[in-house]
Amino acid sequence: FNSLTVESGAALDLNSYSVAVTNVLAVAGELTATGVETLTLTGPSASFAGATVRGAAISLTMGEWLAQAVDLGGLAFKSVVVDKPTGRVAWTAGFSADVFTCTANAPLEMTFAAGSLLTFKRFELDGVGPESTAKNLTLASSVPLEKWRIKVTQYPSVSGVRVSDSDASGALKIYDLAPGEDLGGNVNWDFGGVRAVWTGGVQDNCYTNALNWTPNRVPDETSAMIVSGNATVKMPAGETCKALSLLVTGTGNTISGAADSRFEIADTLTLDGGSLQLDVATSVANGGVLRNGSTITHKANETTDLYGVDLLIGGDLQIDATSKITAQGKGYQNGSAYPGSARLVGDSGQAIAHGGRPRRYADICACYGSALHPRTIAGSTANYAKGGGKIHLQVAGELMVDGAVQANGADGNWMSAPGGSVWVTAGTLAGKGTISANAGTPSNENSQPWGGGGRVAVYLTQTSDFAAFGGVISAYGSKTTAEFAKRRSSAGTVFLKGRDDNGFLIVDNDDAVPEEGDAFFTDFVVPEERGGDPIEDYRDVTVILRNWGTLNLLQDVKVADLIVETGSAKFVLNDHVLSVLSMEHRNGLGWRGETNKKAAKAYVDSICDKGTEGRGEIAWPRLGLMLFVR
DSSP, rough: OOOEEEETTOEEEOOOOOOEOOOOEOOOOOEEOOSOOEEOOOOOOOOTTTOOOEEEEEEEEEOOOSSSEEETTEEEEEEEEEOEEEEEEEEOOOOOEEEEEOOOOOEEEEOTTTTOOOEEEHHHEETTTTTTTTTOOOEEEEEEEOOOOEEEEEEEESEEEEOOOOEOTTTEEESSSSSOOOOOOBBSEEEEOEEEEEOOOOOBBBBBOGGESSSSSSSOOOOEEEEEEEEEEEEEEEEEEEESSSEEEESEEEEEEEEEEEESSSEEEEEESSSSEEEEEEEEESSSESSSOOOEEEOOOSOOOOOOEEEEEOOOEEEEETTHHHEETTTSTTTTTTTSEOOOOOOOOTEEEESSSSSSSSOOOOOSSSSSOOOOOOOOOSSSSOOOOOEEEEEEEEEEEESSSOOOOOOOOOOOOOEEEEEEEEEEEBBSSSSOOOOOOOTTOOOOOOOOOOOEEEESSOSOOOOOOOOOEOOOOOOOSSOOOOOSOOOOOEEEEEEEEEEEEEEETTTTOOTTOOOOOEEEEEGGGOOOGGGGGGGEEEEESSSOOOOEEEEEEEEEEEEEOSTTEEEEEOOOEEEOOOOTTTGGGGGSOOOSSSHHHHHHTTEEETTTTOOOOEEEOOOOOOOOOO
């Protein structure tokens, strides 16, 4: 459009279409959006005064016109992007956005209405441009000496700005990482940042050697650390290395150290098209972002369980749809596995268990590791595929996963490897990506899916609602590559616990269909001597079986409740007793709506292998005398 006007009382439904306006935009009526629309404004003015937005938030892009005046009317936007080669933008009213971003390679000025409030989750400004000493962005009040207010709640990333009269109190401190310039009147800003660019100028690659940095100064909590590609950074044993922030933009980077090395980042972590092998425990005080194909991984293990991703984020962490934290194929070296979990097959293959047992030799390949706090890596076949490694991720705020957090087994050629471990704790969970420790899938026809599923646990500390996450959390067994392939080895375990519940242990093998000779076994409860959890820890846990999920009972155990969601679920009781403390299904009633005890018992018997002595049992509470003492 050249110009677009939506008058008061009128309405415009964007209906998933994006709109570009090259002259004047004036919206005083109602806009309806689905959340995928973008308004691009390249003219001199735009006004949303008096407007309302229904449905989902809109993305807004400002560009081209040298001097623009914009009144966003206090509305909330999905994102606001300033994409101008140079010029000026006058924001004449307050507003909020999930993301506000601007990159300036030439001088660009933005003024904000005195007294207005801007609230952003992510606030990203880059005024450095091609020259690292540039300060291309200027932020000022519309009335000199009168404050404009800003609150950044999750992730501020600012470099190369000149700022005046800004009050950022009541939320995160905003650090300029270039550094920028304090023009006066600012509250809760810090312009003292010093860039520390890794050059690896000497052969020791040591973090604490000043000659490896430009300028020649060891980074500390005031340093904006930048790694741009093929860097090998070694942190000394027993030391805690510090930085204000870390920006990774290139590939082939490694930060390593001893088992007792630590890395502390005082503000933010950003990977922008970068890859990082992170082999030291790392804490980030504020937020983190992985975008544009970024990857965090860890070193591949050898014959011992040593390496994993161990990352703590004090704010929010966002992983976009192109990025991932991955430990795929980072388990034991080829031919190595946890004791008692593998069986050599021929000269080069290996059947391997982890959270679930393999397709073949399931009777002798035992599961291991904790289902409630997964922290074990997976074994690898003799030649073809490596098992998954391990990820421990702690996020105080929102974990947004549109990409992947995965410790899958490698796919391999003729044989696949089991999934590893993913242990996540977050305030809330959102996104549409995957959190997984699936076994790999071999690539050749007529190959063998030998690996069992791994282990995943996700804890939410601020809510019990997992519904905000629209993705998949899984620990599926391996599958074949044939047309219409189905899962052929056993599922691992997924444990989900919200703030206000006691947790759900899920055994789900996706679209599994066993063929003759296949056996599904997910060991429960794994003995403590094999890394399992104390049996008492399951007393308050609800167990859910679906899609050929099969519990292989190794000892008598009590659980809070037992839910069978599909008729393909099975129990191998091995003459043990699975006691269910819930009265909801007393005496076995309720799973398929049977109205009498006989029908219910017949169904339960049909999905249970009691054991060689026939003593296995799913025991429900019996009604009896209840004595109240006052």
